[in-house]
Amino acid sequence: MLGDVVAAKDIFHGAVRTALEKDGWLVTHDPLYLKSDDVEFYIDLGAERILGAEKDGQKIAVEIKSFLGASEVTDFHLALGQMLNYRFALTQEDPTRVLYLAISQDTYEAFFARQFTQKVIAEYRVNLLIFNPLIEEIVLWKE
Amino acid sequence: MLGDVVAAKDIFHGAVRTALEKDGWLVTHDPLYLKSDDVEFYIDLGAERILGAEKDGQKIAVEIKSFLGASEVTDFHLALGQMLNYRFALTQEDPTRVLYLAISQDTYEAFFARQFTQKVIAEYRVNLLIFNPLIEEIVLWKE
Numbered sequence: 159m160l161g162d163v164v165a166a167k168d169i170f171h172g173a174v175r176t177a178l179e180k181d182g183w184l185v186t187h188d189p190l191y192l193k194s195d196d197v198e199f200y201i202d203l204g205a206e207r208i209l210g211a212e213k214d215g216q217k218i219a220v221e222i223k224s225f226l227g228a229s230e231v232t233d234f235h236l237a238l239g240q241m242l243n244y245r246f247a248l249t250q251e252d253p254t255r256v257l258y259l260a261i262s263q264d265t266y267e268a269f270f271a272r273q274f275t276q277k278v279i280a281e282y283r284v285n286l287l288i289f290n291p292l293i294e295e296i297v298l299w300k301e
Numbered sequence: 302m303l304g305d306v307v308a309a310k311d312i313f314h315g316a317v318r319t320a321l322e323k324d325g326w327l328v329t330h331d332p333l334y335l336k337s338d339d340v341e342f343y344i345d346l347g348a349e350r351i352l353g354a355e356k357d358g359q360k361i362a363v364e365i366k367s368f369l370g371a372s373e374v375t376d377f378h379l380a381l382g383q384m385l386n387y388r389f390a391l392t393q394e395d396p397t398r399v400l401y402l403a404i405s406q407d408t409y410e411a412f413f414a415r416q417f418t419q420k421v422i423a424e425y426r427v428n429l430l431i432f433n434p435l436i437e438e439i440v441l442w443k444e
Contacts, residue, residue: 194417195415195416195417195420196415196416196417197374197415197417197418198374199374231340231341231342231386232379234382234386235379235382235383235386236375236378236379236382237382238381238382238385238386239377239378239379239380239381239382239383239384239385240378240382241382242381242382242385242421242425243374243377243378243381243421246417246420246421246424247417272338272339272340273338273339274337274338274339274340274389274390275340277338277389278385278386278389281389282385
């Protein structure tokens with residue numbers, strides 16, 4: 159685990175951006191600002207930045223989560239809540255854009271391999287984008 | 302706003318506990334430990350403690366959120382994610398216990414009065430318990 163969570167967030171963000179570009183996506187928004195009714199998500203200081211990208215007429219939004227906080231469970235609460243709030247905002251403001259939660263392969267094979275995490279991800283239909291931060295490539299899209 | 306968020310969390314926690322007792326509830330768990338499959342929520346260091354209470358055969362769990370962080374939006378992401386994870390754990394482990402999100406009257410009348418917040422609360426059927434932290438009384442149960 160990297161000592162500096164802020165630096166790690168930036169590294170993961172850059173890795174996902176590069177991985178998307180290698181996969182033929184055009185990154186159109188970095189960050190993607192979301193606003194819904196009377197809540198503006200760009201004032202969401204604690205959150206990691208969202209990417210907006212397009213490929214062959216498909217539009218996606220990617221929420222990148224490093225899972226490098228003091229507690230994976232707390233990181234998962236935050237990731238899930240943010241995901242559902244963003245998705246709700248997108249259904250109102252940009253309904254054809256599909257939201258993905260980007261997590262590293264390490265996180266996918268550890269915390270996201272747990273029974274509870276898998277059930278919650280299925281229950282709330284969270285789309286995952288699994289990436290390898292070292293080689294900066296997409297490993298799996300999981301819907 | 303109080304300068305010391307940790308102290309404020311403890312004050313809010315005590316206020317909700319007292320408010321429940323004044324309303325005739327027996328606080329049976331403080332904190333209420335939740336475990337589901339292979340995730341234990343008591344290792345959830347970043348989160349505020351949950352209360353368990355009973356009255357006339359009804360069982361509730363109360364997640365208390367102070368909304369005193371740097372960003373109300375981030376606090377809301379965390380509150381929503383935690384709520385949905387706890388609720389999912391309860392459906393498996395203690396299905397008759399009903400989960401409430403406890404927020405202060407100030408938070409209810411400001412951030413929770415926004416259109417977006419109201420829509421998300423309705424969408425995910427989040428039960429609210431609104432309390433007054435000064436007089437330590439329940440103001441409203443909203444389901």
